[in-house]
Amino acid sequence: MNHILLGLAERNEVDLELLFSQQWLGSDGKLDPGCPLRDLPQRTFSTLENATERTWKFLGYPSVDKYLPEKTDWLYAPMETYIPVSKCPVAVTLHDIQAFEPDLPWSRTWKHRLFRYKWELWVRRAFSKCRVILTVSEFSKQRMVDLLAADPQKIVVIGNGVEQCFFDIASADLADWQRPVESPYIILIGGLRQKKGGDDVLAVAKALHQRKSHLHIVVAGESETVYVEASQNCSNITLLRMVPDADLLWLLRGASSFLFLSPYEGFGIPALEAMAAGIPTVVSNQASLPEIVGDAGIVVDPKTPDAIADLLIELDNNSYLRKKYIELGRKHAAQYTWSRCVDRLISTFKQFA
Structure with a gap:
């Protein structure tokens, strides 16, 4: 959101x-000093x-x-x-419609039913009243058509971008960087959670252990309690919880590969960020991920x-093989x-005005 709004504000025509x-608002009548949007005009x-x-x-x-x-x-x-408004047309962003998916592992839980x-x-009011619905992938657009019978003509794929810092870190010198583990490691972002394929990651860790591989799995992000407990029996998994953005860049830079076994993503930006950072990227064949990578x-x-x-x-x-996917990934992410x-x-x- 910040990148899109700042990008719009920089255009002379906007x-x-x-x-x-x-x-x-703070005491100075502006947004928090740490907010990138602080200096934009406001109402x-x-x-x-x-x-x-x-x-x-x-x-x-x-x-x-x-x-x-x-x-x-x-x-x-x-x-x-x-947002109800009659003065002008409205464009609303929907990254995905996971709420309406009937066959996800959690689709029949009470939490998901309440969410839906x-x-x-x-949502149906938004499709009816808004002039255009913006989304991030062809997958999400098609699911809106399939599950909600939405008009594909009023859904536009805008996509997402990758920040320059992920490309820059690919050439950084690792000599003075302190690794999270001594062994070569696979990086996973998003925590060990059901919605990020936690069970499948644990199964991969077990398979690596059975092969006596020296590869470790390092997990950045908050993990669900059941997976925290399960990982305690896996000597080749390290949970880091949330890490600062700057540290995440280095974690990517030092990894052997990036693993993303999520069963459902509307886009999956961590996969592109990993590619930009120069590490081979392995993703599940689910939802938007094959399209994005x-x-x-x-x-x-x-x-x-x-x-x-x-x-x-x-x-x-x-x-x-490693060099092949590093080069392919950086070229792809640059788009x-x-x-x-x-x-x-x-x-x-302009088109929908």
């Missing part, structure tokens, strides 16, 4: 203002954000017309929401831990820039 709750509403967004989504009011300048060409929501119920109250990544069936373990060992040992996303967004505004 006059952009933020609209958000007054609760986020605010007096009510609390969460309560206001709920009434927008579930009741369809209050209208935000009174907060908008007289001449407003578009109201653009870079996040998943519904809440989305039912506003293309031929530059290695797509696997997450339910084949023995084959995945063999592949990870081969990537670590075979310098030719995903925030500037191109902004170009597509502006083109969409």
Whole structure:
């Protein structure tokens, strides 16, 4: 969201203002000093954000017309929401519609059913009332058509970008960097969680152990309790929890490969970030991931831990294969820039005006 909004603000043809709750203003009348959007022009509403967004989504009011300048060409929501307005056309971003997926491992849990119920109250209204729905992948677009019978003509794929820092770290010298483990390691981002393929990762760790491989699995991100406990029986898994952005770059840089066995992603930006950082990238054959990595990544069936373990060992040992996927990955990731996303967004505004 930050990259898209900052990119829009930099374009001469765009006059952009933020609209958000007054609760986020500091004593100086601006957003927090650490917020990248702090210096952009702004308008605010007096009510609390969460309560206001709920009434927008579930009741369809209050209208935000009174907060908008007289001449407003578009109201653009870079996040998943519904905003009632009649003064101008609205564009809303939906990264995915996981809430409506019927066959995910968690689709029949009470949490997911509640999640779906809440989305039912506003998503169909968004498709009906908004002039255009923006999304991040062809996969997500098609699922909107398949599951919601949405009009494909009003859904536009904008995509995501990769920050330059991920490309820069690929050439950084590792000599003075302190590794998280002594052994060569595979990096996993997003924690050990069911929605990130936690069971499949544990199975891969077991397969690596059975092969007496020296490869370790290092996990960045918060993990669910059941997987934290299970990992304690795996000597080749290290959980780091959340790590600062700068440390994450180095973790990627020092890894033998990147493993992403998520069963459902609307996009899967960590896979592209890993490619940009110069490490071979292995992803599951589920949802958007094959689309996003293309031929530059290695797509696997997450339910084949023995084959995945063999592949990870081969990537670590075979310098030719490793170099091949590093070069393919960096070239592929270079196509995903925030500037191109902004170009597509502006083109969409013009097309649907």
